[in-house]
Amino acid sequence: MGYKNIVVEKKEGIGTITINRPNVLNALDNDTLIELSAAFDELEKDREVKVVILTGAGKAFIAGADIKQMKNMTPLQAKTFAETGHSLLRKIEESRLVVIAAVNGYALGGGCEVMMACDIAIAARNAKIGQPEINLGIHPGFGGTQRLPRLVGRMKAKELLLTGDNLTADEAYRIGLVNRVVDDEKLMEEVEKLAKKIASKSSVQTAFIKTLVNKGVDVDLQTACSLEVSYFASSFSTHDQKEGMTAFLEKRKPVFRGK
Numbered sequence: 001m002g003y004k005n006i007v008v009e010k011k012e013g014i015g016t017i018t019i020n021r022p023n024v025l026n027a028l029d030n031d032t033l034i035e036l037s038a039a040f041d042e043l044e045k046d047r048e049v050k051v052v053i054l055t056g057a058g059k060a061f062i063a064g065a066d067i068k069q070m071k072n073m074t075p076l077q078a079k080t081f082a083e084t085g086h087s088l089l090r091k092i093e094e095s096r097l098v099v100i101a102a103v104n105g106y107a108l109g110g111g112c113e114v115m116m117a118c119d120i121a122i123a124a125r126n127a128k129i130g131q132p133e134i135n136l137g138i139h140p141g142f143g144g145t146q147r148l149p150r151l152v153g154r155m156k157a158k159e160l161l162l163t164g165d166n167l168t169a170d171e172a173y174r175i176g177l178v179n180r181v182v183d184d185e186k187l188m189e190e191v192e193k194l195a196k197k198i199a200s201k202s203s204v205q206t207a208f209i210k211t212l213v214n215k216g217v218d219v220d221l222q223t224a225c226s227l228e229v230s231y232f233a234s235s236f237s238t239h240d241q242k243e244g245m246t247a248f249l250e251k252r253k254p255v256f257r258g259k
C-alpha cells in the first residue's frame with residue numbers, strides 16, 4: 001500500500017521503516033499508528049524479510065504522541081487511541097520478525113513505548129529517552145507503565161514515570177533500557193551491521209527465541225522451561241537444524257532456509 005507518514009524499504013532480508021513526520025518530530029497520530037501497523041503486516045507476509053529496522057526521519061525517533069490531536073479527545077476517543085497503540089506494540093512483540101529500534105534522537109512518551117516493544121534498541125549518543133507524560137497531566141497510554149518496570153525494575157521505573165525526567169542515551173544504557181550507544185553518525189551503519197548478522201541466522205530460530213524470551217518472562221520458571229523444551233524438540237523437525245549441525249561437522253558455513 002502507499003504510505004503518507006512512513007517510508008518502507010526492503011533490502012537483503014532487512015526491512016526498514018522510517019517514520020517520516022520530521023516537522024512534528026515524528027509524533028504519533030492515529031493515521032501514523034495505522035500505517036505502522038499496515039507496514040508490519042506487509043513485512044510479516046514477506047518471507048524474504050527477517051529483520052526490521054525502525055527509525056525516524058530528522059532529529060527524532062518518535063518525540064511522543066501527537067499532543068495537538070490528543071488535546072481535545074473525549075474519554076472514548078482516548079481509549080480508542082490507546083488501544084490502537086497497544087495493538088501496534090503487541091504486533092511488534094508477537095511478530096516473527098526481529099525488530100531493532102535505531103533511536104536517532106528524541107524517544108519520548110509514545111516513542112519510548114515503541115522502543116521498549118522492539119527486540120533490540122541501539123541509541124545515538126544525542127538521543128533523549130523518557131516518559132514525560134506526567135508533565136501533561138496524564139500517564140503513559142501505550143504500555144509504558146508496564147514495560148518500563150519489566151526492563152529497569154519497579155523503583156527506577158516509578159522514579160522516571162513520577163518525575164517525567166528524560167534520560168541521556170548513556171543513562172538509558174546504564175539502566176538497561178537500550179542495548180548500545182553509538183556515535184550519531186555511525187548509528188545506521190552499526191544497526192545495519194547488526195541486522196545483517198541476525199538476518200544470516202535461521203529465521204526459524206530467531207522467531208523461536210523471540211517468542212520464548214517474550215513469553216517466558218511473564219510466567220513462572222517451570223512453565224517457561226517447559227515451553228523451551230517444547231520449542232527445542234520442534235527444532236529437530238526443521239531443515240535449519242539439520243543444516244546447521246551438518247555444516248558444523250563439515251566445517252563449513254551453514255545455508256539456512258528459514259524452514
